[in-house]
Amino acid sequence: MVDRHWLVDERIGVLGDPHADLQWMKLAIRNLHRAGVRQVHVLGDFGFLSTGNRHERDRLRLLTMQLESRDMFLYVTGGNHEGYPALHRLFPVDEWGYRRLSRRIIWLPRGWRGTTAAGAAVASLGGANSINRGRRDPSVSGHVAAWHPEEQITEEDLKALGPDPVDVLLGHDAPISRALQRHVARQRRFWTPDDIAYASAGQAMFHRGVLQVRPKLVLSGHYHHYLDTTLRLQPREQETATVRSVILDGNRTAHSVAILHVDAIQVDAHPKLSPGLRRQRN
Numbered sequence: 001m002v003d004r005h006w007l008v009d010e011r012i013g014v015l016g017d018p019h020a021d022l023q024w025m026k027l028a029i030r031n032l033h034r035a036g037v038r039q040v041h042v043l044g045d046f047g048f049l050s051t052g053n054r055h056e057r058d059r060l061r062l063l064t065m066q067l068e069s070r071d072m073f074l075y076v077t078g079g080n081h082e083g084y085p086a087l088h089r090l091f092p093v094d095e096w097g098y099r100r101l102s103r104r105i106i107w108l109p110r111g112w113r114g115t116t117a118a119g120a121a122v123a124s125l126g127g128a129n130s131i132n133r134g135r136r137d138p139s140v141s142g143h144v145a146a147w148h149p150e151e152q153i154t155e156e157d158l159k160a161l162g163p164d165p166v167d168v169l170l171g172h173d174a175p176i177s178r179a180l181q182r183h184v185a186r187q188r189r190f191w192t193p194d195d196i197a198y199a200s201a202g203q204a205m206f207h208r209g210v211l212q213v214r215p216k217l218v219l220s221g222h223y224h225h226y227l228d229t230t231l232r233l234q235p236r237e238q239e240t241a242t243v244r245s246v247i248l249d250g251n252r253t254a255h256s257v258a259i260l261h262v263d264a265i266q267v268d269a270h271p272k273l274s275p276g277l278r279r280q281r282n
Contacts, residue, residue: 003096005075005106008114008122010263013040014170016248016256017079017221020047022059024251026066027275033070035259035273040072043221043248044079044126044172049101050145052086060102067104076107078126079172079222080202084150110153111160118263121166125209127153128173128222129202131195153205158212166213167265173206174220174247179229210243211235216265219258220247226255226269 013032018025032040048060067074078084087107091099099107112124129152130136136147153173174180188196210218211233227247234240246267249255258269 001095005073005096005098006114008116008120008262009037009039010116010118010261011037012260012262013037014219014248014258014260014267015040015042015221016253017045017081017224017250018042018047019045019081019251020050020059021251022048022063024256024275025063028257029066029070029072029074031257031273031275032259033072037259038070038072040074041124041170041260042074042076043170043219044077044128045081045221045250046076046079047081049087049090050083052083052090060105064102064104072104074105075124076101076105076126077124077170077172078107078110078151080128080130080151082148082151083146084148088150109160110157111162113162113166116262120168120263120265121164122168122170122262123161123166123213123215124170125153125157125161125206126172127151127157127202128206129199131191131199133198134192134195152202153209158205158209161209161212163212166215167217168260168262169210169213169215169218171206171209171218171220172222173203174222174227175210175218175231175243175245176203176207177229177231177245179227180223180245180247183223183225183227214238214241215243217260217267218243218245219260219267220245221250223247224250224253226253228267228269 097109108124114122133147226249254271257273
């Protein structure tokens with residue numbers, strides 16, 4: 001057998017946190033299909049799998065039908081609001097490291113790599129530390145309720161990612177930048193010092209992954225805030241590199257859907273790509 005999921009189209013769709021929003025997902029898939037996209041990548045907090053109950057399986061089936069009718073595939077980079085125990089229990093890893101939620105929905109392993117026909121390299125590093133870990137209630141069902149330690153990026157994940165450079169890194173968390181730090185600082189009053197330290201430790205792990213593979217572009221979700229900025233990496237005993245970091249907003253916002261031109265390493269995050277179900281962020 002051949003791993004057919006390592007080949008990346010030159011143009012792929014990318015989605016900010018869906019949070020199990022089926023209506024929004026259907027409209028996003030429709031918009032990307034109209035733009036000629038066949039591969040769609042979720043940048044974490046997919047949310048359609050929490051406990052694996054019948055209702056969730058029905059929603060996955062409906063989402064799969066939307067993809068099949070358009071001959072599209074959906075790839076998931078895991079976030080921090082995911083039902084990891086149910087994912088690991090119900091969907092075993094196949095010989096390529098994938099967890100196949102359906103014929104059209106593929107959960108990527110941390111450290112996954114793909115390549116375009118022209119040779120551009122793409123990698124995926126999911127996971128992030130929940131800043132609201134202390135407020136998560138495991139007795140309440142739902143993808144945002146219970147905290148699972150599997151959300152954390154581990155040393156094994158960084159080892160799987162490896163040191164070889166890539167052109168694009170897909171993640172849920174984002175690299176450390178001054179612009180993102182300014183945004184996060186505005187929210188500090190809502191969280192305890194322990195919450196902030198835990199979230200910062202997770203971001204530091206993701207940043208280590210960025211330093212390892214030195215991408216030209218990093219695409220992220222997680223922060224529910226659209227941000228397009230650049231940062232300079234200074235790894236030890238290596239030349240300084242400039243990295244573009246694009247963070248997409250979450251479901252039902254104007255900058256939640258984008259098209260990545262992989263070979264050109266360009267991102268089109270025009271608001272018209274996002275579905276019409278929009279709300280303003282406060």
